[in-house]
Amino acid sequence: MNVLLLGSGGREHALAWKLAASPMLTRLYCAPGNPGIAKEAELVELDVADHAAVAAFCAEKDIDLVVVGPEVPLVAGIADDLRAAGVRILGPTKAAAQLEGSKGFTKELCARYGIPTAAFGRFDNLSAAKAYVEEKGAPIVIKADGLAAGKGVTVAMTLAEALAALEACFEGSFGSAGAEVVVEEYLEGEEVSFFCLCDGRTALPFGTAQDHKRVGDGDTGPNTGGMGAYSPAPVMTHELTERTMREIVEPTMRGMAEQGAPFSGILFAGLMITDQGPKLIEYNVRLGDPECQVLMMRLKEDLLVLLNAAVDGQLAHVSARWSDAVALTVVMAAKGYPGTPEKGSVIRGVDQAAGEGVEIFHAGTAINAGALVANGGRVLNVTAAGSTVGAAQARVYDAIDRIDWPQGFYRHDIGWRAIEREDNTEPS
Structure with missing residues (x-):
């Protein structure tokens, strides 16, 4: 092919x-x-x-x-x-891709089909949005309705922060994406990325991962497109997976078909695992970045076979098998990210850092005068597999130590939550 x-x-x-x-x-x-x-x-x-x-x-x-x-x-x-x-x-078609293209569209779909999600309001003017936020109080979540490259979401812990986020949206910080906003209830719990391969009728579970959105160690600083991820997500038990399919994914597939826009492609459900069970934070209509990197490290099937089955409406006849290993990736970013990244700095040692169980996926790179240089915000994804999250993490950071790039930075704690869980379950 x-x-x-x-x-x-x-x-x-x-x-x-x-x-x-x-x-x-x-x-x-x-x-x-x-x-x-x-x-x-x-x-x-x-x-x-x-x-x-x-x-x-x-x-x-x-x-x-x-x-x-x-x-x-x-x-x-x-x-x-x-x-x-x-x-x-x-x-997906343009109509079905609204699941990512408009957060308001997705929230309305959830309301119509009883899909568990955060309570919300949808606004196209600043004064009404401010009044809603002042009535609800903080913490609260402000989201630009349209595509904002993963940066249009503010988890506001104070009222002042929420009002400032609303003003940023309506003043054009996110372009046309912020012309409408969704204001959501703040959910307590653990976030999970849940993927399905879909053919319009069948949704095939396609792995789980956990992402680290904040730029700094300890989950501090502004949100980014993602600073690292690991797979599988330890919190996603078999029972939670079944509930997610039954309560979230299947009603979505049914609802989209009923609305004349059956969903085919990759459905990425951002979930919050709350005390009441899984709730949908948002949908994306493609694989996550950097979640894709760890999923591909673990996938045992021929990817092309699965993608063809999705296109041909044959997902009911295939399965996706995954390695028992854990995969973990750390994003190396250019200084200045997620603001204005510094471009053009030379990166050395990438080929030497790759090795057994370690893959280095390029993101924002270019070749200049024969040298590998930074050409974006997120520049490299250093990815490894291991028997545990801790083992995979150790392998990744060992590889990073062999990369010579003084103008880059990265988080030092990717996988911390899962490692904490591993430590707490080790026999004493």
């Missing part, structure tokens, strides 16, 4: 690495890709926002399947346009 992968980050490098291992693969192309992906795929210069150009490339290269990494093309309707051109693509 000839496959075209769209995207340029660490998630796409992990997907390319896994797709390249498939015996079914003939040629793998990636647009626009990065230097790490170039080791697995042929990079092509394509404007992913130009759907007609993507379709023309697919016709020229006899592409059998298009795999979309990031959310922006999906929300823009690339799946509709490529299907209309006769191209097979994994991903």
Whole structure:
């Protein structure tokens, strides 16, 4: 099979690495890709926002399947346009991608189909939103309705913080994404990333992970796109998985079909595990980044077989098997992130840091005068497998020690919650 992968980050490098291992693969192309992906795929210069150009490339290269990494093309309707051109693509329609493209859409779906989630209000003007926040008090959660690259959410612990977040949204800090806001009840519990591969009718559980959103050690500082992750999520018992499927995923699949927008592709449920059970925080319509990196390290199946089953409506006839190992990834970011990152600094030692059980996925990298340089905020994902979270973590930080990049930084405590759990369950 000839496959075209769209995207340029660490998630796409992990997907390319896994797709390249498939015996079914003939040629793998990636647009626009990065230097790490170039080791697995042929990079092509394509404007992913130009759907007609993507379709023309697919016709020229006899592409059998298009795999979309990031959310922006999906929300823009690339799946509709490529299907209309006769191209097979994994991903939801523009209508179904509203599950990520509009937080308000998802909250209304939850209300209509009885899906457990935080109580909420939806607002398109500042004064009404402020009045609601002042009535509810803090802590409270403020979310830009649209796509904001993982940065449009404020968990406000004080009223002043909540009001400032509202003003930032309506003053344009997140562009058109903040023209409408969702204000949510603050939920207590443990966050989990829960994934399903979907074909419009069937949802196949596709792994769990836990992400670290805050930029600093001890879960401090502003939210980011993710500073590290590990899989599986220890808190997700078999019972909680069954409840999540029964109470959240299956009603979503049913509801979307009833609304004329059956969901196919990858459904990523951000969950809060509360005292009352799992509650939906939000949906994404693609794999998480950096959760994808740890999932691909653990997946024992041929990824291409599973993706084809999703596209062909055959998920009821396949299964996804996972390694018993734990995978953990740490994001190395450029100084300045999640604000304005410093670009252009040289990174050395990446190839030497990779090794047995360690993969280094490129995110924001480029080649300049033959040297690997930082070209974004999140730059490298150092990823490893181990028998426990602690073992995987030790392997990752040992690899990081071999990377020479003074202009980069990273969190030193990825996996801390799971390691604390491991320590507390060890026999005395």
